[in-house]
Amino acid sequence: MNFVMAFHYKKLGELVTIIGGGTPDRNKPHFWNGDINWISVKDLVGDTISSSLETITTEGLEKSSAKLIPKGNIILPTRMALGKVAINQIDVAINQDLKALIIKDNSQLDLYYLFYFLKSKSNFIESKGKGATVKGITVNLISNLEVPILPLTLQKKIASVLRKAQALINKRKAQIEALDQLTQSVFLEMFGDPVSNKTWERRPLKDIADVRDGTHDSPKYVPNGYPLVTSKNIKNGKIDLSNVNYISEEDFININKRSKVDIGDIIMPMIGTIGNPIIVDEQPNFAIKNVALIKFNNPLLVNIYLKYLLDSHYLDYILNKNKRGGTQKFLSLTDIRNMEIPLPPRDLQDKFSEIVKKIDSQKSILHKSLRELEKNFNSLMQRAFKGELFND
Structure with a gap:
């Protein structure tokens, strides 16, 4: 089947149930430090959510407007950090700055296809934020996003391609992070802990x-x-x-x-x-x-x-x-x-500097590669949701 022929749009509000959240009363300690992962914008640091900075109790959940979202759904902010999107890998309660998108019919819409569609809209969503200090968007804006719909097999095919491209980006970021950690390790090895080492x-x-x-x-x-x-x-x-x-x-x-x-x-x-x-x-x-x-x-x-x-x-x-x-x-x-x-002695500082320069040279190559991977990834997303990725 021709991809373009099968291409049509539906409003996101027709495809998902949008659920908001809340924050238990901070003045009631028994609402906090429980067994339920409670997330805010601070927890949206990657594409997935597998832990939370804070937890709440069952009573805290029941006595507040916080909502428990089963794992395997999309979480996005409507206030602060606009444009971010993540999939929760664990059950979570969400606060009032977040919304959960629960797909109504999984036989019609693939989770990761929708996830990457929303990522492709990141700049658009961010640009619609309103507010003098903290930017926010309305649920209406989310509901009215027009999602390109095509057969589920093609949705999954697109999602698979984008996940592989994202995996390459994540791998490159991990390599850069490893070099950062190497530099820190070399510093400690050569100079000791600067707080406790009284040698110098x-x-x-x-x-x-x-x-x-x-x-x-x-x-x-x-x-x-x-x-x-x-x-x-x-x-x-x-x-x-x-x-x-x-x-x-x-x-x-x-x-x-x-x-x-x-x-x-x-x-x-x-x-x-x-x-x-x-x-x-x-x-x-x-x-x-x-x-x-x-x-x-x-x-x-x-x-x-x-x-x-x-x-x-x-x-x-x-x-x-x-x-x-x-x-x-x-x-x-x-x-x-x-x-x-x-x-420390100047020659030791100089030796450290030379090591750092070599590590930075490798990081520069990786950063260049990362920029290229991200450019290709963004191009893939735009083509996918314009119907240009699999059109033969």
Whole structure:
């Protein structure tokens, strides 16, 4: 049968039952820490849900608007993290920011086919979010999504192709994660635990590096100009300019009189989630605000060593020691300058740097491969739900 000939649409609301959830009363401890997995948006970290950060009791479920969803259904958020979608591999109760989609007739609609269709709509769903601070969508929007319907055998065939493509992506991500763990292991093997190992001399960071921060002013934003990098633009070890604000050339020059960023410097968020230091490895054309800037002018300290020290649990140890907390809202410049830094011999730091560069070279190859796999996967999804994947 020709795929295009069999292609028609149905509204999602006709195909699934949409179930909402709720949160048991937090003031009643006996509602919590039970045997029922209770999930929120925080649990949507992958394509499947096999555990939960919190659990509730049977009474907590019965006395609240939380709903128990049997395993093997689709969960998606209608508030925060819009565009995410997952399949629960275990029975779960869901909170009010999530909706469960229960397929009405499994002989007409395949679970994984619907899952990948919703993934293909991720950008669309995210773009429809409304709200000043927290974006949300209506159940109506979900119900009115038009799902391309075709014979179940073809649905399963499409789902199988997409699952195999997704498996390749997951494998590549796992390889990258393994290299990240290798770097952390090498750090600990060479330098020991920075909290407990007292082998090395310790000196305040201000004595061995030039520590500054970005502007404290709020320059006027312009449609086109120079990027102003803040904490929100430092993600996953990279500078993300996709949601950056721009400033004029005059403001850019004035800010850089105080805190010009150069190749080899470390920049690190000081507001929001503290940490996530990055080494600037390309010629910067941006200014910084509320971001720490560490410049290296002393042979005792190598930037790669310091980056991984700050990336370790040592930073949390320092913050907690100063009663700041690992996720506090603001880290002062004084805190950073006074941070005690263990100083292994320079040749050991250099050796570690060379190992990291080799690992990073392998990671770069894997990241390039991952981008290509994700591009192909997105292309497959778009073709599948336009009726172009199996049309002969």
